Amino acid sequence: MSETETPTDIASLEPNPDVEVAAFTGDYPIIIKGLTNRFGKVAVHENLDLKVRRGEILGVVGGSGTGKSVLMRSIIGLQIPDEGTIEVLGHEITGEHADEVVGIRNRWGVLFQGGALFSTLTVGENVQVPLKQFYPELSPRLLDEIAIYKTILSGLPPEAAAKYPSELSGGMKKRAGLARALALDPELLFLDEPTAGLDPIGAARFDELLRELTDTLGLTVFLITHDLDTLHAICDRVAVLADGKVIAVGTIAELLRSDHPWIQEYFNGPRGRVAQAARPLQSAGLVPQGNAASERAAPAGPAAKPLDKTAQGEA
Numbered sequence: 001m002s003e004t005e006t007p008t009d010i011a012s013l014e015p016n017p018d019v020e021v022a023a024f025t026g027d028y029p030i031i032i033k034g035l036t037n038r039f040g041k042v043a044v045h046e047n048l049d050l051k052v053r054r055g056e057i058l059g060v061v062g063g064s065g066t067g068k069s070v071l072m073r074s075i076i077g078l079q080i081p082d083e084g085t086i087e088v089l090g091h092e093i094t095g096e097h098a099d100e101v102v103g104i105r106n107r108w109g110v111l112f113q114g115g116a117l118f119s120t121l122t123v124g125e126n127v128q129v130p131l132k133q134f135y136p137e138l139s140p141r142l143l144d145e146i147a148i149y150k151t152i153l154s155g156l157p158p159e160a161a162a163k164y165p166s167e168l169s170g171g172m173k174k175r176a177g178l179a180r181a182l183a184l185d186p187e188l189l190f191l192d193e194p195t196a197g198l199d200p201i202g203a204a205r206f207d208e209l210l211r212e213l214t215d216t217l218g219l220t221v222f223l224i225t226h227d228l229d230t231l232h233a234i235c236d237r238v239a240v241l242a243d244g245k246v247i248a249v250g251t252i253a254e255l256l257r258s259d260h261p262w263i264q265e266y267f268n269g270p271r272g273r274v275a276q277a278a279r280p281l282q283s284a285g286l287v288p289q290g291n292a293a294s295e296r297a298a299p300a301g302p303a304a305k306p307l308d309k310t311a312q313g314e315a
């Protein structure tokens with residue numbers, strides 16, 4: 001599964017996600033090749049390729065309806081593709097190998113778009129749902145202990161485990177959803193717009209927590225987001241979905257070299273500029289410097305650095 005990428009000039013970003021500037025020698029827990037998903041006659045994805053590096057937070061962006069959520073559902077085996085292959089943690093989960101997904105479902109955690117918790121269950125009981133599903137032999141006492149531990153890990157006070165979702169603020173609900181996604185000690189974390197609907201401070205705190213958990217737990221994160229601040233602050237690389245494909249993947253500095261109109265409009269439009277100017281979490285010392293993916297990916301370095309000329313030049 002481990003492959004070495006040769007350094008490539010990214011000045012003209014080809015519509016090919018394999019074109020990356022940095023030599024990366026780690027492995028890829030997610031490898032998607034030639035993915036096509038159709039609904040009726042409409043192809044949402046057409047021959048899409050993407051490789052996710054171990055240890056990175058990969059931001060996934062694209063206009064509304066470009067197929068970000070469908071892509072996530074495909075990777076976790078909820079959407080059977082029309083064509084292509086998806087390898088997750090060394091297992092091919094598509095085609096005749098679809099059964100393999102059963103054996104690895106406990107190795108990832110998911111926070112779906114909207115992040116719905118079961119409203120009739122407490123936070124702790126919500127966290128216990130996947131635990132009971134995969135480990136029915138666990139005693140009630142151990143289940144309670146694990147649920148409280150995951151609740152605290154996600155930045156909530158232990159008392160929150162006994163609360164119902166309706167008693168929580170928006171930011172606390174997202175953390176509770178994160179606690180549930182972390183229930184099984186996953187290697188991979190899938191988050192679909194986790195900070196949507198949060199105020200900027202709540203969103204920044206969630207980002208900070210996510211970066212910290214990623215680095216301390218050694219997670220690989222597939223993070224669908226519209227949030228430009230999130231992309232700048234915590235994502236190692238960003239994959240851009242358009243025209244049914246991943247049209248580019250790289251650090252923001254690398255993406256800015258693309259002349260694709262959507263990329264320019266998104267990152268260099270008025271909102272993109274404000275996000276660029278904002279102080280990234282890393283330089284503010286709020287999250288640890290460096291992480292598995294970016295260290296191995298030298299010279300690309302941590303994505304969260306100011307996008308000045310120097311940063312672009314060395315990326």
Ligand SMILES: Nc1ncnc2c1ncn2[C@@H]1O[C@H](COP(=O)(O)OP(=O)(O)O)[C@@H](O)[C@H]1O
Binds near residue numbers: 044064065069
């Ligand atoms: N189960 C489904 N049946 C039919 N069309 C679907 C289904 N799921 C998604 N789609 C369509 O696929 C496209 C991509 O959806 P989605 O992945 O949710 O977009 P987004 O990038 O906003 O997350 C949309 O046009 C959506 O209407």
Ligand SMILES: [Mg+2]
Binds near residue numbers: 068069070113192
């Ligand atoms: Mg979506």
